[in-house]
Amino acid sequence: MLVSERIGQFFVESDSGRDRLEYTEYGSGDAWVVLLPAELVPRRMQQPLAHALAAEGMHVVTLDPLGHGRSDRPADPHAYSVTEYAEQVVALLDHLGAAQAVVGGTSLGANVALETAVIAPERVRGLVVEAPILDNGVEAGILVFGPLLLAARFLPHSVSLLRRLTRPVPRGVVPFWAGVALDACDQRADALAALLHGLFFGRAAPASKERRRISVPALVVGHPFDPVRPLGDAVTLADELPKGTFVRASSALEWRLTPERLDRAAVGLVAGCWKTPRRRRRTGV
Structure with a gap:
């Protein structure tokens, strides 16, 4: 099935100034889905899943958060945090005139999806969370991204x-x-040094007590053998979320190379969220 694609942009105001964010829309209609990439990766990584969801009638938007892909990249660490990214998701929904969306993401994108559900629960209809980085991934994350931060700062x-x-x-x-x-x-x-500095020293994810209050349906996909995004974090998250469903991927590559099984799980979750819509109209918020 052919799926239409449209590239758009909008602007957000922050302490660092006025920044431009770019996104791609797939499909049409009022069953909105927002997909976010992993850290440092462009929104194009979510294109295959966006196509799969749009082919089932969903209106999918993939977003480059600040510092990613074709969006602006300010050199101010204060511009980057999980909370800032969640606010950008809400600004995107406002720009699109979407009252609600299912929000999904991978790794950093997963944490941002959770944060969006915490800061704007009325805007989030469901979650598709792949490989969140919570308590068990902190040390490995420092080992992986710490040298990258030092290289960007001292060996530009x-x-x-x-x-x-x-x-x-x-x-x-x-x-x-x-x-x-x-x-x-x-x-x-x-910009890379600023982004990593902001993520290292800012809020990384909602606290456990906040996650337990997220009441929307959620699909949580975990990777085995992934020290930065440990399987235990995904299992814990699925247990914490009142309507969480855990799916174990065969590896971090399954959704990249043989996506059919996980695509079906994501389509099922999203379709279920929109089966009996509470608010399907566009809004001018």
């Missing part, structure tokens, strides 16, 4: 060199996921 030429080497590679001649990885290498050292 290494980040610039990687950008110069990867930017000229035509994305159309490499496999889809190789192109996504190349896009993730397209970083500016000052």
Whole structure:
């Protein structure tokens, strides 16, 4: 089934100024879904799932949060936090005129989806959460992203060199996921350092007591053998959420390489959230 695609943009105001965010819409209608990428990865990583959901009649929007993909990349650490990203999701819904949406994401995107449900519960109809980073992933996250932060801060030429080497590679001649990885290498050292600093020292995710109050249906997908996004965090989250359903992926690559099973689970959750809509009209909020 052919799915329409439209690229859009909107602007948010913050202490760092006025910033531009870019998104892609798939499909149409009032059954809204917002999908968020993993840390440093462009929104294009969610394109396959967006196509699968839109083919089932959903109106899907993939967003590049600040510092990602084609959105602006300020060099101010205060511009980056899970809460700031959740506020950007709400601003996107306002821009689209969407009263509610199912919000989903991977890794950092999963944490942002949870935060959106905490700060604006009336806007979130359901959650599709893949590989959240909660208490058990903190140490591994520091080991993985700490050196990247130090390199961006003290060896900026290494980040610039990687950008110069990867930017000229035509994305159309490499496999889809190789192109996504190349896009993730397209970083500016000052903005990368600011983003990682903001995420390291800001709020990483809602607290357990806040997660237990999230009452919407939620699909939680966990990865085995993934130290940064431990399976235990996903299991714990699914137990905490009153309407959480846990699905164990065979690996972190399942949803990338053989997505059919997990796509079906996501379509089922989203379709169930919109089966008896409470508010299907657009709104001018």
